[in-house]
Amino acid sequence: MVRRPARTFLRQASPLLIAGMIAIVFAPDAIAQTESNGGMTNEEAQQYKDCLKLAQLKPEDGFESAIAWRDMGGGEPARHCVAVSLMSLGKFEEAATRLDALAQDSTADRGVVAGMLAQAGQAWMLANNLEFAWRDQTRALEIVKNDPQLWIDRAMVLGMAGEYWESIDDLNKALDLEPDQTDALIYRATAWRMLKSYDLAMTDIENVLAQEPGNVQALFERGNLHRIQGENDLARRDWLNVIENSNGTPVADAAKANIEKMDVRTESE
Template sequence: MLIITPAYRHPNPLLRAGIAALLLCAIGLPAQAEPYQQCVSLVESDPDAAYDVALDWEATDLTGGALHCGGLALTALGLFDAAAKRFHRAATEGQKLGSSERVALLRQSGEAWLLAGQGTEAVAVFTEALAFTPTDPSLFFARARAHDFGGETILAYADVNAALDIDTTHGELYLLRARLNRQLDQLDDAMRDIEAALASNINPISVRLERGLIRYEHGDDAGALEDWRFVEQAGTSPDGTVGAASRAATRFIVALEAPAQEQAAPTLP
């Protein structure tokens, strides 16, 4: 029996969002739906118990449902590398799965590898998924994020461009390419992409944090401060909880406004 309590709550709110997305994604497996739903229903309230149920069921299950439920339980417990392996096993060992179910499981495996801080493994799994659906822009975006996580800016850039060749409507693609263009010192291209991201319907907090960095690199300190002050305020919830973007904006503001004799340039991500 695996006992790790309480259920894991990752300190990074962006990663918490990724965890929540994994936990909400129950795959439509073709058989034994009742034990699968019973197992998944335990994940949020008692992931230890869900993991035990998954282990007991795994010996007789051929659908991949037990492995998937076990992966969700491990995700809730913060054991992301183990979760990634179970999602991958579910994708490759589950019988009677269609391509869409296998892709969904591989996608979850890749996201879990990213939560575990393992970009190389995430790239490999997203590449497997692309073999099933080679024109899925969301998978190119996912692999681009994994490449970026591993510092492979050129490879990330190629994947973002591949995604945008298929679908030009998603602001997150422009936001990531703006970041990559900034890293490549292609600041005019970065500004065009960040304005495209800002014109989309995605959360402006992350967009304006990045635009502040691009403006700073352009030498527009006033514009950078304008964006970061917006993020600093908008990234704080009504109850006073300060988000990660708000904390980053505060660091950048402090570094930029330090007295000249002490000033250190903001450290850019």
């Protein structure tokens, strides 16, 4: 159970991974196929997909559209679209509350309900309510145990709470299910780094980069490890690589900030 709410792991994890947390965690067709009325028409299913797309690209317009659709009897898809719009607008607590209610009322199959709870957990995490995030992620895992992404989601919550060993346990379960899951390896490397197990952290990162040499998340984390080991030139090389390949993204901004901090400290030494 989460005992120590803390933002340390969130600050130390790859910003690009964090930015991706508002992604949809289950397919739009899943609710559509399990609606209590026996399913949605192709036109209604397309409306659902369009609503979700608008909710992510233009969340204010998406919210208004989803509310109107809900009021006209749009059911679970419309309610879900409202919540996604709120997440995109940064209203994480309200989005999480709506997703919890949707999961409780849902007539969809168990896998879809688990997806709703997982997304609610992500929203609670972004709202910095780690207790509720852990609760929802655990409920999701009680329904579906063989989805590596659900184990990764809860691992992130545990890491944010400073429970690094428990986080690693969940990441190990994710990797048992999908051994080459790069996000799990990167998160585990971050947890190992927080535990000062730098060799294990580097092993995980090098395994990612062996698969994906241009993975900016892994390059960012390897830069952190090089910096800790005093290998400033190697750290700079990795962070510059991140900036060159993902300029304008959160992870590139973090890499720039790290270089600036390193240079200031180097000058003062």
